[in-house]
Amino acid sequence: MDSRTEPAEAEPEPAAAIRRPSPPSTAARPPLVRELLLVVGLFVVYKVGRQLADGHTAEAFRNANRVWDWERTLHLPGEGSVQGALLHSDTVVHLANTYYATVHFPATVAFLVWMYLRRPVHYVWARRVLAAVTAAALALHLTFPLAPPRLLAAAGLVDTGQVYGPTVYGAHPATDEMANQFAAMPSLHFGWALMVAIGLIAATRSRLRWLWLLHPLLTLVVIVGTANHYWLDAIVATALLGIALAVIRLPRGAGATEAHGLVAADEASDEADGAAGNSGGAGGAGEKESVPELVGARR
Template sequence: MNGIAVRRALREFVLVAVLFLAYKLGRVLVDGHVTEAMNNASAVWNFERALHLPSEAGLQQTLLGHEWWVRLANCFYAYVHFPATAAALVWMYVRRPDTYLWMRRTLALLTAFALVIHALFPLAPPRMLSAVGIVDTGRLFGPSVYGSPASDTLSNQYAAMPSLHVGWAVVVALALMSTTAGWRRWLWLAHPAITLAVVVVTGNHYWLDAIAVLGLLGVVCALVPRMTPAASVVIPAQRLAPAGVSRTPSSRPRR
C-alpha cells in the first residue's frame, strides 16, 4: 500500500470515528431535559395505543419466560450494532469503494439529522416506563449496555426517536444488497428485521422510533447521490471466439 493509499485510509478512519463518537456523545444535547423526555415517552406510548400498534410490553412479556432468548437479544443489542456497521464499512471500503462512499455519506447525514431530532424531542425509552409493565432486560438478565441514567455520561439514554440502531441496520442491509447478486441479496434484510425485534423486546425502542427513522432515511436517500447498481458480470459486446479464431474484422474469411 503506497503513501497516498495509507493517507486516504487514515482520513476515512478519522471520518468514521468522528461519526461514531458523535453518536455516543449526543447526551450533552439533552442535559436538563429528563422531565421532558419522560413526558414525551408517555405521549408516544399513548399515541401508539391510539394507532392500535402492537404493545411492546406484550411482546416483551411473551419472551421473559425464556431467559436464554432474552440474554441472546441483550447480547445482540450490546455487541452487534457497532461491530456490524464497522465491518460493513471496512468491507465496502476495500471491495466496493463506490458503495462505501454512499454508505458513509448516508450514515453521516442520517446520524446528523437524528441528533437534531434527539435535541428537539428528547424521548425516554420504553424500559424507563415501568408503569406500563416494561422492564430493562439488560439489567434484569445481562449484559447491560447502560449505567444509571443519572450518572451515565457516555451515552444519550433519552434519544429513543428516531432509532439509529434500526436506521444503521437498514443502511448496512441496503449496501450489502447492492453488492449481492440473485435471491441471496434479500437475506440481508434479516439484519434490520432482527435489530427491530431486539430493540423492542429489550425495551430500548418503540415501534414509532423505527417508523420515524425509516421516514428520515427516505429523506436522506433522496439527498445522497445514488450508489452504483449491484455488481454483475460484464457481458462482452462480442462473444468469445473459439481458441485460435479471431473475431476482428480483418480475420473474416474472404470469399
C-alpha cells in the same frame, strides 16, 4: 525490373509494453486515511452531541408519555407482546440483550470496511447516507429527549438488561456518564441495521442477498422486546433513512460496474496476454515470408 520494395512492416509492440487495465473497483477507492479520520470524527461528534442532549429528565418522561399515547391512538401493537415472547426463556432474553449490546456498532463497521474494500462507489454512497441519518438523529435527540419504554411506568415493561444482563446502561439514567438514556427517538440501532441490509442488497448480485433483511428484522424484535425503544422510534428511523436515500442517490450503473469489475479486469488481462503472444507469432512468420519476396524482387 521493378526496383521498388514493399514498405517495411511495423514492428509488433513488445508484450511488456502492453498495459493491463487496473480493476475499476480499485480506481474509485477514496484515500484510506481520510476516510478513517472522517468516520471517527463523525462518531466522536455524535457521541459528544448525545451527551449534550442528556439531563432533560422531566422533558424526556413527558415526551415518553406522549409517544405512548400516540402509539395507542395509532393502534400499534403493544411492545409488551414482543417482550412477553422473549421472557418465556431466560436464554432467549439474554441473547437478545447481548445482540443489542454487541452487534449494532461492529456490524456497521464491518459493513463499511467491506464496502470500502470491495465496492468503493457503494461505500461512498452508504457512508454519506449513514452520516445524514445520524446527523438527523442527533438533531432529534437534542430537540426531543425521550425516555425509553423500560423506564416508563405506564408501559409496565421489564428492563431486561438490568434484570437478565448484559446491559450497556447504568442503573440510574440521570447519573449515567457512559450513555444518554434519554435519546430513544429515533432508533439508530434499527436505522443503521436497515441501511446495512439495503447497502448489501444494492452492492451484491446473489439471489440470497435479500436475506440481509433479517438483520434489521431481528434488530427490530430485539430493540422492542428489550424495551429499549418504541415502535415509533423504528418508524421515525425508517422515515429519516427513506429521505436520505431519496436525496443521496447511488450513481447510475455503479452496481454493474463494481459487481463485475474484477472479472472484467481479469478477462482484459488475459486478452492482453493473448494479443502479445499472437503479435510475437505474427512477427516471426512475417520475417520468414520476407526472404523469398526480396529474392523475387532482385530477380
